[in-house]
Amino acid sequence: MGPVRNIPQHKRLYEILRKHIDEGIYGEGDLLPSEHELCQLYGMTRPTVRQSLATLANDGFIIKHQGKGSIVHILPREIGILSVSGTTSAVGDRNLKTRIIVRPVLIPWEKDFMFPLSSLEKESGCIYMERLRLLNDVPIFYDISYIANVNLPRITSRQFENRSLFKILRDHYHIEIKGGEQRIKAIPASARISGFLHLKKGQPVLHLERKMETNNTGLFLYSSIFCNTEKYSIFGRF
Amino acid sequence: MGPVRNIPQHKRLYEILRKHIDEGIYGEGDLLPSEHELCQLYGMTRPTVRQSLATLANDGFIIKHQGKGSIVHILPREIGILSVSGTTSAVGDRNLKTRIIVRPVLIPWEKDFMFPLSSLEKESGCIYMERLRLLNDVPIFYDISYIANVNLPRITSRQFENRSLFKILRDHYHIEIKGGEQRIKAIPASARISGFLHLKKGQPVLHLERKMETNNTGLFLYSSIFCNTEKYSIFGRF
DNA sequence: TCAAATAACTTGTATTTACAAGTAAAAATT
DNA sequence: AATTTTTACTTGTAAATACAAGTTATTTGA
Numbered sequence: 001m002g003p004v005r006n007i008p009q010h011k012r013l014y015e016i017l018r019k020h021i022d023e024g025i026y027g028e029g030d031l032l033p034s035e036h037e038l039c040q041l042y043g044m045t046r047p048t049v050r051q052s053l054a055t056l057a058n059d060g061f062i063i064k065h066q067g068k069g070s071i072v073h074i075l076p077r078e079i080g081i082l083s084v085s086g087t088t089s090a091v092g093d094r095n096l097k098t099r100i101i102v103r104p105v106l107i108p109w110e111k112d113f114m115f116p117l118s119s120l121e122k123e124s125g126c127i128y129m130e131r132l133r134l135l136n137d138v139p140i141f142y143d144i145s146y147i148a149n150v151n152l153p154r155i156t157s158r159q160f161e162n163r164s165l166f167k168i169l170r171d172h173y174h175i176e177i178k179g180g181e182q183r184i185k186a187i188p189a190s191a192r193i194s195g196f197l198h199l200k201k202g203q204p205v206l207h208l209e210r211k212m213e214t215n216n217t218g219l220f221l222y223s224s225i226f227c228n229t230e231k232y233s234i235f236g237r238f
Numbered sequence: 239m240g241p242v243r244n245i246p247q248h249k250r251l252y253e254i255l256r257k258h259i260d261e262g263i264y265g266e267g268d269l270l271p272s273e274h275e276l277c278q279l280y281g282m283t284r285p286t287v288r289q290s291l292a293t294l295a296n297d298g299f300i301i302k303h304q305g306k307g308s309i310v311h312i313l314p315r316e317i318g319i320l321s322v323s324g325t326t327s328a329v330g331d332r333n334l335k336t337r338i339i340v341r342p343v344l345i346p347w348e349k350d351f352m353f354p355l356s357s358l359e360k361e362s363g364c365i366y367m368e369r370l371r372l373l374n375d376v377p378i379f380y381d382i383s384y385i386a387n388v389n390l391p392r393i394t395s396r397q398f399e400n401r402s403l404f405k406i407l408r409d410h411y412h413i414e415i416k417g418g419e420q421r422i423k424a425i426p427a428s429a430r431i432s433g434f435l436h437l438k439k440g441q442p443v444l445h446l447e448r449k450m451e452t453n454n455t456g457l458f459l460y461s462s463i464f465c466n467t468e469k470y471s472i473f474g475r476f
Numbered sequence: 477t478c479a480a481a482t483a484a485c486t487t488g489t490a491t492t493t494a495c496a497a498g499t500a501a502a503a504a505t506t
Numbered sequence: 507a508a509t510t511t512t513t514a515c516t517t518g519t520a521a522a523t524a525c526a527a528g529t530t531a532t533t534t535g536a
Contacts, residue, residue: 008519008520009520034485034486035486044520044521045520045522046521046522047520048519051520060417060419064487065487065529066487067485067486067487067488067527068486068487069529179475180475181298181474182473182474182475183471184422184471184474186424186425186442187442187467188442202440203426204424204441206422206423206444207424217303217306229422229423229424233447234421234422236419236422238418238420246489272515272516273516282490285490285492288517303499303517304497304516305498305515306498306517455529479534479535480534481535482532483531483533484529484532485528485530486529487526487529489524490524491524491525492522493520493522496520497517498517499515502513503510503512503513504510504511505508505509505510506510
C-alpha cells in the first residue's frame with residue numbers, strides 16, 4: 001500500500017502484535033510472550049518492547065499484570081469510533097459504507113462554533129462536508145465534518161465515497177490523528193436527523209462533538225456526529 | 239489524608255504537575271518546564287520524567303511537541319466521569335453530592351447481566367446499590383453499581399453518603415481503578431429514571447454500561463449509569 | 477499428606493548513555 | 507534589509523543495566 005516509511009521499532013512491534021490479536025493468533029485471555037521473549041523474537045531491548053506493550057495496554061488490547069504477564073483482551077465488536085488513533089479504526093471497514101450528503105465545500109465558519117477557534121483557523125475558512133455512514137446498509141452515523149483550510153490543496157475535489165477521511169488525509173497530506181476530546185449528549189432527533197437515521201422524530205440520538213488533534217501543529221479536525229444507538233452501542237475505553 | 243505510602247517517583251511527579259495545572263500555576267497554552275529542567279528540579283532522570291509526562295499527555299493535560307515542549311491543555315469544565323483513574327475525578331467533588339437510593343445489599347447476580355461474568359464472580363454474589371448524584375442540587379446521574387463480593391468485609395454497612403465509592407474502596411480495601419471499558423447509548427427515559435432525573439418520560443437519556451478493572455486481579459466494578467445531559471455534556475478524551 | 481519456604485519466573489521502577497529529529501532563535505551571508 | 511545558515515534547545519528513539527515487587531511452580535519441611 002503506502003510507502004514503507006521508516007517507522008520506529010516500538011511502533012512496528014505494536015502493529016505486529018495488534019495485527020496478531022486482530023487475526024486471532026492470540027485469543028481472549030491468552031498470555032502474550034513475555035517481554036524478555038519479545039526482545040529475543042524481534043531483536044529489541046526491553047524498554048522498546050515495553051513501549052509497544054504500554055501502547056497496546058493503553059488501547060485496551062492487553063491488560064498487564066505484574067508478575068504474571070500481558071493478557072490479551074479482545075474488545076467487543078461494537079461500534080468503536082471512539083478510538084481513531086492507530087492505523088485501523090476499531091469498527092471493521094468492510095461493513096461500513098459512506099454516503100456523501102454534502103460534498104466538501106469551502107465556507108466561512110459558523111458564528112457560534114462548538115469549539116473555540118484560533119485566529120488562523122477563522123481566517124482560513126472551513127472545509128465543510130456531511131456524510132452518512134451505514135453499517136450493513138443501516139444508517140448509523142450522520143457526520144458533519146469541519147476542517148480548517150490550511151495546506152490542503154484540492155481537497156474539495158477528492159473522492160470521499162467509501163473512503164475514510166482519515167485515510168485520505170494520511171495518504172495525501174501526511175496528516176495523522178493523534179488524539180482528541182469530545183462531548184457526548186443524548187438529544188431528541190430533529191426532523192432532518194431522524195430522516196437520515198431512519199428514526200422517528202424526537203427519538204433519542206447520541207450526539208458527539210469532537211475535536212481531533214493532528215501531527216500538524218494548529219490543524220484540528222472537528223466533527224459533529226449524530227448516532228443511532230438503537231441496535232449498536234458506542235464502545236470506548238478509559 | 240491517607241497514609242504516606244511509597245509511591246513511585248514518576249507517579250509523584252505526575253500528581254505534582256497535575257495539581258499545578260489544576261491550580262492554574264500553569265495555564266492554557268503554557269509550556270511546562272523542559273524534561274531536562276524537570277529532571278533537575280525534582281532530582282529524577284529523564285526516562286522517569288518522561289513517564290510522568292506520557293501519563294499527563296495520555297490524560298489530556300498536556301500535548302507534547304517534538305522540538306517544542308509540553309504544552310498545557312486545560313480541559314473544559316464539563317462532567318468528566320469518563321476519566322476515573324488517578325487520584326481525583328475530573329468533575330470537582332465539591333459540587334457533586336450523592337444520595338443513596340438503595341443501600342448496599344448482597345444479592346445474586348441478575349440472570350442476563352450486561353457483561354459476562356467469571357464463575358468466581360457468579361459464586362460470590364453481587365453487592366448492589368443505587369445512587370443518585372446531584373450537581374449543584376440538580377440530579378445528573380442515576381447510578382447502579384455492582385461489585386463481586388470478594389474480600390470486601392463489612393462493605394454493606396459502610397457510609398456512602400457524599401463519599402466516593404472509589405475513595406472508600408481505596409482507603410479501606412486498597413483497591414484502585416486501573417481502567418475499564420464502556421458502552422454508550424442514547425435511550426428514552428423510563429418512568430423510574432425520568433422520575434429520578436427530573437425529566438419527562440421518553441426524553442433522551444445517556445446510558446453508560448461500564449466495566450472497571452482494579453489492581454485486584456479478577457475484581458471488577460460494574461455500573462449502569464443513566465445521565466441527564468440536558469444541561470451538561472459528558473466529556474472525554476481519546 | 478499438607479503446609480511453608482524457596483526458586484524461577486513475570487512485570488515495575490529507575491539510572492545512564494547516546495544519537496536522531498524537530499523547532500526556534502541567533503548569527504552569518506547575500 | 508532580507509534571506510539563509512548555523513546553533514542551541516526541545517522531544518523522540520534506543521540500548522544496556524540493575525534491582526524491586528508480584529506470581530507461580532517447585533522444593534523442602536513438618
